[in-house]
Amino acid sequence: MKKIWVYAEEVQGEISKVTLELLSKAKELAKAFSHEVEIGAVLLTKGIGEMTETLEAYGAEVVYAGEDDRLEAYCHTTYAPVLARLIKKEDPDIFLFGATQIGSELAPTVAAIVKTGVAAHCVDLRIGDDGLLISEVPAFGGKIIGEILIPKCRPQMASIKPGTFIATESCVKCSVVKKIDLTGLEDADKRLIPLKTCVTKSEAKPIDEAEIVIAGGYGLCCSENWSRLQELAELLGGAAGSTRPCLDEGWADNEQTMIGTSGKSIRPKVYMGFGISGATHHICGMKDSGLVISINKDKNANIFGVSDYYAVSDVNEILPILIDLVRSSKATAAEKGEKECH
Amino acid sequence: MSLHIVVCIKPVPDPDHYDRVTIAPDTKRIVREGIPTVINAVDKCALEKALQLRAQYGGKVTVITMSLPSADTNLREALAMGADEGILLTDRAFAGADTLATSYTLAKAISQLGDADLVMLGAESADGATGQVPSQLGEWLKMPHLWNVFSIEDVEEKKYRIKTKYENGYKEWEGTLPLVLGVSRELAKPRHIGAMGIIKAKNKPITVLGKNDICGIEDEYIGLSGSPTQAGEIRTPEMGRSGHKLEGTTEEIGIQILEKIRAGGITI
Ligand SMILES: Cc1cc2nc3c(=O)[nH]c(=O)nc-3n(C[C@H](O)[C@H](O)[C@H](O)COP(=O)(O)OP(=O)(O)OC[C@H]3O[C@@H](n4cnc5c(N)ncnc54)[C@H](O)[C@@H]3O)c2cc1C
Ligand SMILES: Nc1ncnc2c1ncn2[C@@H]1O[C@H](COP(=O)(O)O)[C@@H](O)[C@H]1O
Numbered sequence: 001m002k003k004i005w006v007y008a009e010e011v012q013g014e015i016s017k018v019t020l021e022l023l024s025k026a027k028e029l030a031k032a033f034s035h036e037v038e039i040g041a042v043l044l045t046k047g048i049g050e051m052t053e054t055l056e057a058y059g060a061e062v063v064y065a066g067e068d069d070r071l072e073a074y075c076h077t078t079y080a081p082v083l084a085r086l087i088k089k090e091d092p093d094i095f096l097f098g099a100t101q102i103g104s105e106l107a108p109t110v111a112a113i114v115k116t117g118v119a120a121h122c123v124d125l126r127i128g129d130d131g132l133l134i135s136e137v138p139a140f141g142g143k144i145i146g147e148i149l150i151p152k153c154r155p156q157m158a159s160i161k162p163g164t165f166i167a168t169e170s171c172v173k174c175s176v177v178k179k180i181d182l183t184g185l186e187d188a189d190k191r192l193i194p195l196k197t198c199v200t201k202s203e204a205k206p207i208d209e210a211e212i213v214i215a216g217g218y219g220l221c222c223s224e225n226w227s228r229l230q231e232l233a234e235l236l237g238g239a240a241g242s243t244r245p246c247l248d249e250g251w252a253d254n255e256q257t258m259i260g261t262s263g264k265s266i267r268p269k270v271y272m273g274f275g276i277s278g279a280t281h282h283i284c285g286m287k288d289s290g291l292v293i294s295i296n297k298d299k300n301a302n303i304f305g306v307s308d309y310y311a312v313s314d315v316n317e318i319l320p321i322l323i324d325l326v327r328s329s330k331a332t333a334a335e336k337g338e339k340e341c342h
Numbered sequence: 343m344s345l346h347i348v349v350c351i352k353p354v355p356d357p358d359h360y361d362r363v364t365i366a367p368d369t370k371r372i373v374r375e376g377i378p379t380v381i382n383a384v385d386k387c388a389l390e391k392a393l394q395l396r397a398q399y400g401g402k403v404t405v406i407t408m409s410l411p412s413a414d415t416n417l418r419e420a421l422a423m424g425a426d427e428g429i430l431l432t433d434r435a436f437a438g439a440d441t442l443a444t445s446y447t448l449a450k451a452i453s454q455l456g457d458a459d460l461v462m463l464g465a466e467s468a469d470g471a472t473g474q475v476p477s478q479l480g481e482w483l484k485m486p487h488l489w490n491v492f493s494i495e496d497v498e499e500k501k502y503r504i505k506t507k508y509e510n511g512y513k514e515w516e517g518t519l520p521l522v523l524g525v526s527r528e529l530a531k532p533r534h535i536g537a538m539g540i541i542k543a544k545n546k547p548i549t550v551l552g553k554n555d556i557c558g559i560e561d562e563y564i565g566l567s568g569s570p571t572q573a574g575e576i577r578t579p580e581m582g583r584s585g586h587k588l589e590g591t592t593e594e595i596g597i598q599i600l601e602k603i604r605a606g607g608i609t610i
Contacts, residue, residue: 011509075515076477077486101508105489108441108474112481117440117570120472134574140469141360144372147574191518192486195503199511212608236608256510261471270606272599280360287581291606293599302361306581309602311588311595321596329600329610 001036003092004029005155007083008043008055008063009102012199015043015054018098020167022160023058025125026096027170032127038062042086042095044079044180046072052177059170064090066180073194074102076109078185084113086180092155094133096125099159107159116153121261122160133158141261142284163208163265202254204230205239212238212270215259215286216252218245219275219296220315226251228319229274235326241266243282260285275315278303343499344401345519347392348452349425350463350479351385351407353416357468365576372576381416384464386423386532388525391494392462393424393533398496402426404455408436408447414548421543422535428548435553438566441474446563448475449482450556458520459500465490465524476524487522488515492529 004026009016023041030037041060043051045067052063066082087095087110095110097103099121111118119135123145128134133156135148150156207213214233220226226246233240241259242252252258259266260282271289275296276282283306286292294307297314304310311318355363359377366373392403405420407413408431417428431451439447452458461483466473473489480487492512493505500519505512507526553559562568588598604610 074513080481101490101506101513104473105477105487108472108477109481109487111474111570112442112445112478115442115570117442118472118474119571120441120470120474137472138579139471140355140363140372140374141357141471143360143363143578144365144576145579146576149572149574150570151572153570189486192488192521193516195514195516197508197511197513199508202510212603212606236603236610238608255507262466270603270608272603281357283581287579291602292583293602304585304587306583307585308583309586309588309599311599313592313595317592318596321592322599325596325600326610333610 001038002033003038003040003090004094005040005042005092005096006060007095007097007103007106008041008051009098009100010043010045010051013049015051016098016100016162017167018100018160018162020054020058021162021165022096022098023055023060024168024170025160025165026094027059029094029125029127029133033131040064040092042083042180044071044082052175056173056175057169058167060175061173063175063177064180065177066182068182068185070185073197075188075192075194076106077189077192079106080109080113081184081188082180082182083110085184087114087155089181095155095157097157097159099161103159107157111157116155116157117148117150118157118159119148119150120159122158123164125158125160132156138261138284141279141281143280161265163267202256204254207239207241207257207259208264208266210239211268212236213241213259213266213268213272213289214238215241215243215271215273215276216246217243217273217276217282218249219277220246220251221275223251225315225319228323232319232323232326235323235330238268243276243279273303273307274319276303277301278306343399345395345399345459346402346404346455346457347395347460347462348404348406348455348458349385349389349392349420350448350461350475351389351405351416351420352382352464352467353379353407353409353413354382354467354469356380357383365578370576379412379416381419382464382467384466384525384527387527387530388462388464388523389420389423389425390530390532391525392460394530395460404429406448406451407431408439408444411550417548418543419535421546421548422539423533424539425546427546430548430550431556432550433552435561435565438569439564440569440571441472441478442570443564443568445475445478446482446568447556447559449479450559451551452483454557460519461485461522463522463524465526473524476522480522483520483522485520485522486517487524488517489524491523491525494523494529
């Protein structure tokens with residue numbers, strides 16, 4: 001039986017969204033095989049809690065669970081050898097990881113132990129006619145997409161950025177939980193010790209969950225315009241996104257707002273770009289948006305070529321006007337609403 | 343205490359020109375004509391931090407790359423920044439290496455040095471951008487490793503408090519040397535190279551090593567044949583859109599934009 005596995009990343013007691021996205025993709029990949037395929041989720045944790053149910057709801061048929069106090073905090077020195085032993089025992093064909101901070105370290109580490117390949121930061125996955133996994137990876141900041149195959153070694157591993165696939169619940173089959181053998185955990189390398197994880201709760205809506213993202217680039221020119229951009233995003237019920245220079249300048253201070261190859265991939269209903277030139281590194285992260293509108297004062301800006309609508313305009317002028325327009329539009333709507341109520 | 347720090351640098355086509363990268367229609371190969379080769383930017387951040395640590399503790403900084411013979415120029419630049427020695431791994435047998443084969447080859451050469459306390463790399467290269475070499479190098483060297491390091495502070499001799507990036511925050515670690523660290527841009531801002539640096543670099547040694555110069559290297563793990571991943575077809579993604587220009591006064595453009603946003607499915 002073919003086994004397609006997904007590494008189930010835990011974030012503060014819950015299964016991360018990217019895990020569910022990958023399980024959904026795994027189900028789709030399984031259709032390419034005529035014979036039976038096992039969709040497995042591999043979870044290492046201090047306490048399983050309700051996580052099995054979540055994995056099951058998104059299509060995991062087998063949950064390989066390693067539960068131990070020593071797995072409370074992630075560290076490759078404990079996690080990777082456990083996964084490598086499990087791979088040797090169960091021989092999965094495909095093993096997918098979210099290209100999160102942890103996944104981006106853990107996947108290549110495991111691969112180096114079992115001596116197999118990992119296709120990094122994939123933008124798509126499919127099964128070829130010969131039954132091999134074909135992973136599409138971006139190179140040169142997304143300007144080139146290349147296929148990666150792992151013909152001889154197993155498992156065929158891949159890491160996928162959050163937001164690349166869409167998580168869909170499946171008609172629930174009951175999953176089987178198999179305990180992972182944790183012997184050897186005590187031999188873990190003690191030269192590296194995880195001390196703590198700090199997570200800042202941000203008030204702002206995450207850009208990968210917003211229906212409309214208002215993105216700003218170096219052309220914003222100053223932090224005042226970044227504040228304006230945030231205001232506009234808030235008025236529209238969306239989120240403010242940024243390019244890298246915008247962060248480098250310190251206008252945007254939350255790295256989670258960055259869109260692109262080293263930032264997030266987003267697919268909102270509407271993306272608007274202000275003062276963004278359209279470098280491939282950025283476009284790579286926003287090209288799947290529904291509608292793209294961009295504003296740049298340079299009539300030859302690259303971003304116009306990847307936009308549905310564009311305007312050659314100065315952000316200093318257009319941002320205040322848009323804010324006013326949205327405000328008055330909302331005020332009118334509210335007034336109308338009130339009248340209808342009476 | 344003195345440290346021997348090894349910094350891995352990778353020559354890459356300058357990322358500022360990636361919009362000029364194309365695929366030749368006939369040969370189906372990547373065309374990067376006229377794009378200059380530079381040291382992967384974040385590798386210089388790793389080198390900068392290494393130089394700062396050397397200033398603090400004393401010791402030596404060795405830069406190493408596996409690349410074409412022309413990477414000599416890039417190594418010379420790293421020496422001008424302040425590194426003490428350069429090592430160039432170059433051999434036809436190394437060609438076509440994926441991250442596993444690259445990290446293996448680097449590991450074999452670093453092991454041969456015998457005394458590396460700290461190995462530093464960029465977290466990610468600009469061209470391939472897998473970000474996998476640091477972790478895999480750590481595994482081959484049997485040293486603990488961390489990825490996306492943005493802060494290193496010493497606690498006591500050979501013991502460091504290290505911060506790595508994490509979604510919406512960071513993770514803190516305590517690591518005892520030897521360690522392998524893949525670093526992010528925030529760790530250190532590379533210094534400018536002065537005329538003195540360039541002059542001094544002329545007399546610093548660069549050792550060129552081929553396969554036969556590296557002790558115990560096994561064919562099974564190097565180059566294309568030692569790489570589990572194989573490249574398939576390549577394409578340029580279709581990203582173009584119709585690009586309708588909105589015209590009029592700024593006010594008129596604003597009104598049109600609002601219409602488009604509504605048409606895009608957003609209620610205002
Ligand atoms: C390895 C690597 C990874 C990277 N990853 C990312 C990533 O994930 N995300 C990312 O965004 N970048 C990334 N970058 C950087 C990327 O290559 C570009 O440098 C960046 O996207 C450019 O941002 P920008 O468009 O804001 O700035 P610029 O390219 O400087 O463009 C500014 C634009 O603003 C316009 N402008 C100026 N003034 C005004 C005004 N008053 N009104 C209107 N328009 C104005 C200008 O005409 C110009 O087009 C990466 C780079 C590297 C090397
Ligand atoms: N061929 C190479 N020679 C030396 N260092 C390398 C090489 N390839 C990758 N590296 C190092 O590994 C880091 C991450 O690269 P990558 O895993 O390819 O994204 C780079 O920033 C370099 O520091």
